[in-house]
Amino acid sequence: MQSPRRIKIICVVGTRPEAIKMAPLIIALRNTHWASVRIVSTGQHPFLVEKMLSNFSLTPDLICEVMKPNQSLTKLTIRLLGELDRCFQAEKPDIVIGQGDTTSVMAAALAAFYLRIPFAHVEAGLRTRDYENPFPEEMNRVLVGDLAQWHFAPTEIAQRNLLEEGKSVDSIYVTGNTIVDALLYTAGRCPPFDFPEFANCRMILFTAHRRENIGQPFFEICRAARYLADLRDDIFILFPVHPNPAIKDAAYSYLSNHPRIRLTPPLDYIDFIAAMKSSFFILTDSGGVQEEAPSLRKPVLVLRNETERPEGIEAGVTKLVGCDFDSIVNSSLQLLDDDAVYKSFSRGNSPYGDGRASEKIVNILHKALAKHSYAHSSDRL
Numbered sequence: 001m002q003s004p005r006r007i008k009i010i011c012v013v014g015t016r017p018e019a020i021k022m023a024p025l026i027i028a029l030r031n032t033h034w035a036s037v038r039i040v041s042t043g044q045h046p047f048l049v050e051k052m053l054s055n056f057s058l059t060p061d062l063i064c065e066v067m068k069p070n071q072s073l074t075k076l077t078i079r080l081l082g083e084l085d086r087c088f089q090a091e092k093p094d095i096v097i098g099q100g101d102t103t104s105v106m107a108a109a110l111a112a113f114y115l116r117i118p119f120a121h122v123e124a125g126l127r128t129r130d131y132e133n134p135f136p137e138e139m140n141r142v143l144v145g146d147l148a149q150w151h152f153a154p155t156e157i158a159q160r161n162l163l164e165e166g167k168s169v170d171s172i173y174v175t176g177n178t179i180v181d182a183l184l185y186t187a188g189r190c191p192p193f194d195f196p197e198f199a200n201c202r203m204i205l206f207t208a209h210r211r212e213n214i215g216q217p218f219f220e221i222c223r224a225a226r227y228l229a230d231l232r233d234d235i236f237i238l239f240p241v242h243p244n245p246a247i248k249d250a251a252y253s254y255l256s257n258h259p260r261i262r263l264t265p266p267l268d269y270i271d272f273i274a275a276m277k278s279s280f281f282i283l284t285d286s287g288g289v290q291e292e293a294p295s296l297r298k299p300v301l302v303l304r305n306e307t308e309r310p311e312g313i314e315a316g317v318t319k320l321v322g323c324d325f326d327s328i329v330n331s332s333l334q335l336l337d338d339d340a341v342y343k344s345f346s347r348g349n350s351p352y353g354d355g356r357a358s359e360k361i362v363n364i365l366h367k368a369l370a371k372h373s374y375a376h377s378s379d380r381l
Ligand SMILES: CC(=O)N[C@@H]1[C@@H](OP(=O)(O)OP(=O)(O)OC[C@H]2O[C@@H](n3ccc(=O)[nH]c3=O)[C@H](O)[C@@H]2O)O[C@H](CO)[C@@H](O)[C@@H]1O
Pocket: 015, 016, 017, 018, 020, 021, 099, 100, 101, 102, 105, 123, 126, 134, 137, 179, 207, 209, 240, 241, 265, 266, 267, 268, 269, 270, 272, 273, 285, 286, 287, 288, 289, 292
């Protein structure tokens, strides 16, 4: 007897965080008897994506080429739509899955919609309600929300955001964030991250790359980091620098040549998680790091004026400090000097998930696909 045809799923990844957050789901789908998965890398962060996927023993099946120097967001979107349209027409997937809020995921959802291919959105429902902050991600989230058939919301707050926008209750599933799956998978395997020359220092892990922080805000953040390193000889700051030239050039010009600040290229995921584990606390504007750190019980000071991740703030394990010099310095000194404050940050469970989000998404999709027989959607192409 012929075995039933597997459901063909294209998982689209464009950037480093998408690779990390999609990897556990791709692995879980490939472990089923019913799904056949193709990984499409849009080429938005070409080398970082491949490097990140390799941590999970994954490689892209198809790589698009969309990046050009100094390209506008419109030009990037046009190229993404063209490449993804060509890819979906050739591959004829039954469904497409994408994660988060990048221009890649927005283009993937739109290209799938035009071909009438159902789209599943992972990490659905995050909102700041401010289209300028983060730009253009907040708009991408809203657009993808309207294009998606299934919304995998990481938290109940994200679910509420989607309900407020009129999404039907039975299209939204609260699953936790797949980044906790990726973190737990990796944290058990990573070697210690040691700097013998700083053996007597507490490490502050520092990352910053958001578009809204480029320019004066980034200068203020770096000024605060340098001030802290000057003030205290019992700390050292590790800053894996994002490859965006606007960040990289400024970071090296403001912070290089300090004896207790170490700038490095982006770390491999396993090393970054090791660095998080070895850190005393974390200064960051990254979304993913806000979601990861609570599972490792590491306090996070968020270098943004608002966040679409209020769960950590409400739980008291992350704190918004913005890009203001005094606010960053004062909150950092509090964590360094006040044991009670430090302990209050590093307690409790993560509000972002239990490490089983991918498993939940796979089970939900399996049930939904069986019910609606989406397996025939490729016939429409
Ligand atoms: C506006 C916003 O918040 N948008 C987010 C944005 O992602 P982000 O801000 O989280 O992006 P990054 O900070 O670049 O990545 C973080 C990951 O990278 C790892 N890392 C970091 C430094 C390093 O040297 N080596 C590493 O391995 C680290 O552990 C972490 O997991 O896009 C996502 C995709 O759609 C969205 O989900 C998400 O909302």
